[in-house]
Amino acid sequence: MFISFEGIDFSGKSTQIELLKDYLVEHNKKVEILREPGGTEISEKIRNILLDTKNLVMFAEAELLLFSASRAQLVREKILPYLEKGIYVISDRFHDSSTAYQGYGRGVPLDIVNQVHNLAIGETIPELTFFIDIPVGIANERRKKKSKGKLDRIELSDIEFYNRVRSGYLEIARKEERFKVIDGTQTIETIQNQIISELELINRR
Numbered sequence: 001m002f003i004s005f006e007g008i009d010f011s012g013k014s015t016q017i018e019l020l021k022d023y024l025v026e027h028n029k030k031v032e033i034l035r036e037p038g039g040t041e042i043s044e045k046i047r048n049i050l051l052d053t054k055n056l057v058m059f060a061e062a063e064l065l066l067f068s069a070s071r072a073q074l075v076r077e078k079i080l081p082y083l084e085k086g087i088y089v090i091s092d093r094f095h096d097s098s099t100a101y102q103g104y105g106r107g108v109p110l111d112i113v114n115q116v117h118n119l120a121i122g123e124t125i126p127e128l129t130f131f132i133d134i135p136v137g138i139a140n141e142r143r144k145k146k147s148k149g150k151l152d153r154i155e156l157s158d159i160e161f162y163n164r165v166r167s168g169y170l171e172i173a174r175k176e177e178r179f180k181v182i183d184g185t186q187t188i189e190t191i192q193n194q195i196i197s198e199l200e201l202i203n204r205r
């Protein structure tokens with residue numbers, strides 16, 4: 001099974017992914033966690049270009065293609081082989097991040113974003129996507145506490161950008177049944193329980 005986690009930065013994705021992994025391993029499942037952009041040698045190199053604060057003038061189209069190039073490599077090199085072996089794949093972000101950040105956030109037309117997804121990932125779409133939703137203000141509070149002022153290139157974007165990204169995610173949720181919106185302002189434990197319930201629901205089908 002292929003599961004992705006989405007949300008604005010600091011929404012709590014990594015925290016929940018670790019907890020879900022523990023739960024699945026306790027239930028004797030094999031699990032691989034991947035992060036986007038990254039997860040392969042080539043993808044990690046692309047990640048460095050994307051997040052480097054020296055690359056401040058990067059055009060939205062270049063950004064979309066770099067994220068997608070990284071993802072195209074990850075799908076073929078890791079995700080498909082894992083899924084073929086029956087391993088659970090959990091990805092910290094996937095193509096919905098490009099729709100939300102480069103599409104809704106930066107303004108690349110959505111039909112073009114979807115065409116690029118088609119080339120990069122084809123049919124390899126997560127069966128279940130957890131969107132951990134928090135207001136941008138709360139994300140900023142967490143950011144201040146955690147990162148001590150060190151931000152990557154994307155994180156340097158302004159508050160309006162993050163508001164567009166968040167509304168973009170909510171828009172995707174209205175269109176895609178696989179997309180589950182979870183209130184990320186709840187406690188870590190409550191969120192974890194909701195995630196496990198959704199997963200059990202799908203597995204029972």
Ligand code: ADP
Nearest residue numbers: 009010011012013014015142146184186187188
């Ligand atoms: P992401 O991977 O989405 O950037 P993290 O899991 O790294 O987010 O969490 C960002 C910060 O918020 C961390 O300091 C984490 O401990 C904290 N955090 C995560 N989940 C919650 C929660 N439900 N309530 C309060 N703080 C949280």
Ligand code: TYD
Nearest residue numbers: 008009010036037067093097098101154155
């Ligand atoms: P990362 O450090 O992985 O952030 P996080 O821990 O919040 O997931 O950095 C990835 C950054 O790149 C993050 O700000 C979101 C952004 N991003 C896009 O803009 N488009 C994409 O397609 C992906 C995968 C990420």
